[in-house]
Amino acid sequence: MKYEYLPRGVCSRKIEIDLSDDGIIRSVKFTGGCNGNANGISRLLVGMKAQDAIDRMKGTVCGSKKTSCPDQLSIALQQALDSRGA
Numbered sequence: 001m002k003y004e005y006l007p008r009g010v011c012s013r014k015i016e017i018d019l020s021d022d023g024i025i026r027s028v029k030f031t032g033g034c035n036g037n038a039n040g041i042s043r044l045l046v047g048m049k050a051q052d053a054i055d056r057m058k059g060t061v062c063g064s065k066k067t068s069c070p071d072q073l074s075i076a077l078q079q080a081l082d083s084r085g086a
Contacts, residue, residue: 001084005076009067012038015076023050023081033069041070050077 005015012033018026025045030038045053054074062068 001080003076003080003083005072005079007069007072007076009065010062010069010072012069012072015069015073017073017076017080019050019077019080019084023084024048025050025053025077028073030069038069041073050081054078054081 001019003017012030014031016029020026025048028042028045054077057070058074060068060070
């Protein structure tokens with residue numbers, strides 16, 4: 001299942017996620033933001049359960065911001081999981 005999310009309060013402008021039917025992350029792609037960090041995060045998450053990734057990244061902040069790209073990704077993953085049940 002492919003899912004797109006438009007993050008808020010961070011440098012990245014879009015997050016694209018591909019999840020398997022059983023909630024395993026197949027791919028993550030950030031548009032904008034810190035390229036090296038986004039690519040690193042994306043590679044680390046491939047093969048991980050989406051819920052485990054959410055649990056690890058939720059609430060992460062970037063500098064003085066109240067959110068971060070990993071935090072926004074956790075929101076995107078949760079919405080993707082929630083939309084599967086709809």
